[in-house]
Amino acid sequence: MSALKVVSSKLAAEIDKELMGPQIGFTLQQLMELAGFSVAQAVCRQFPLKDKTEAEKGKHVFVIAGPGNNGGDGLVCARHLKLFGYNPIVYYPKRSERTEFYKQLVHQLNFFKVPVLSQDEENWLEYLKPEKTLCIVDAIFGFSYKPPMREPFRSIVEELCKLQDRIPIVSVDVPTGWDVDKGPISQPAINPAVLVSLTVPKPCSTYIREKHTAHYVGGRFIPRDFANKYGFEPFGYESTDQILKL
Numbered sequence: 409m410s411a412l413k414v415v416s417s418k419l420a421a422e423i424d425k426e427l428m429g430p431q432i433g434f435t436l437q438q439l440m441e442l443a444g445f446s447v448a449q450a451v452c453r454q455f456p457l458k459d460k461t462e463a464e465k466g467k468h469v470f471v472i473a474g475p476g477n478n479g480g481d482g483l484v485c486a487r488h489l490k491l492f493g494y495n496p497i498v499y500y501p502k503r504s505e506r507t508e509f510y511k512q513l514v515h516q517l518n519f520f521k522v523p524v525l526s527q528d529e530e531n532w533l534e535y536l537k538p539e540k541t542l543c544i545v546d547a548i549f550g551f552s553y554k555p556p557m558r559e560p561f562r563s564i565v566e567e568l569c570k571l572q573d574r575i576p577i578v579s580v581d582v583p584t585g586w587d588v589d590k591g592p593i594s595q596p597a598i599n600p601a602v603l604v605s606l607t608v609p610k611p612c613s614t615y616i617r618e619k620h621t622a623h624y625v626g627g628r629f630i631p632r633d634f635a636n637k638y639g640f641e642p643f644g645y646e647s648t649d650q651i652l653k654l
């Protein structure tokens with residue numbers, strides 16, 4: 409049994425609900441900003457630009473955003489990556505109509521001159537070449553995914569699976585296609601090079617292959633008492649870091 413602290417999908421949803429409930433009063437936007445910021449930091453830690461040639465610095469970070477909040481984390485991450493000196497490009501094939509907020513995140517990307525591919529972009533794979541792409545950020549589905557995967561995401565994830573041995577994939581919170589509690593029990597499912605668990609790792613993270621996948625926790629937004637109430641200790645983040653490598 410792994411010593412990793414994990415919380416079930418049910419508990420993760422309860423934690424989110426309480427954080428955004430009337431007593432604590434975080435907004436989704438606040439948590440998503442910190443979540444996306446953490447993922448951008450994990451990309452920097454894993455793929456530092458320092459000592460890279462100009463050609464390598466120009467490589468794309470290809471962010472694929474899904475229709476829910478996991479996708480929102482990806483949109484925020486892309487904006488921070490641009491500020492950190494990376495060259496992000498966003499593919500957002502099914503845009504959320506849930507709230508105005510998602511449109512605002514896209515406007516912000518336009519403001520930062522981060523390309524957002526059109527929804528019906530057929531040539532998105534052209535942007536995914538090992539010589540042109542530093543890594544892929546998988547912000548397609550997080551803890552609310554329920555198989556079987558529907559289109560257009562099934563075809564997209566199948567293509568990513570073919571590429572993942574050549575271009576490293578950074579998965580946000582849950583590798584896309586994995587059951588949040590039981591791991592990769594259905595196909596297609598991504599096998600990430602990096603997993604960034606948010607707030608606290610979900611049980612699926614115990615199914616990553618330790619030698620293959622670097623595991624970070626991010627989303628540094630809960631105090632000790634609150635973590636203890638949900639049965640875990642806070643993570644030992646250093647200084648102002650938003651991520652911790654586990």
Ligand SMILES: NC(=O)C1=CN([C@@H]2O[C@H](COP(=O)(O)OP(=O)(O)OC[C@H]3O[C@@H](n4cnc5c(N)ncnc54)[C@H](OP(=O)(O)O)[C@@H]3O)[C@@H](O)[C@H]2O)[C@H](O)CC1
Nearest residue numbers: 439440475476477478550551552553554556557558581606
């Ligand atoms: N406290 C935190 O840790 C925070 C985490 N955040 C991130 O939010 C996600 C969870 O976000 P949520 O919106 O609940 O869900 P997802 O993004 O995982 O997915 C929902 C969308 O996915 C569609 N979906 C689900 N299953 C399928 C399928 N089989 N095929 C196609 N599409 C699917 C679903 O569509 P519906 O039509 O079913 O509604 C939704 O559109 C968490 O993992 C973190 O990444 C937040 O940023 C807040 C802080």
Ligand SMILES: [K+]
Nearest residue numbers: 546549580582
């Ligand atoms: K994901």
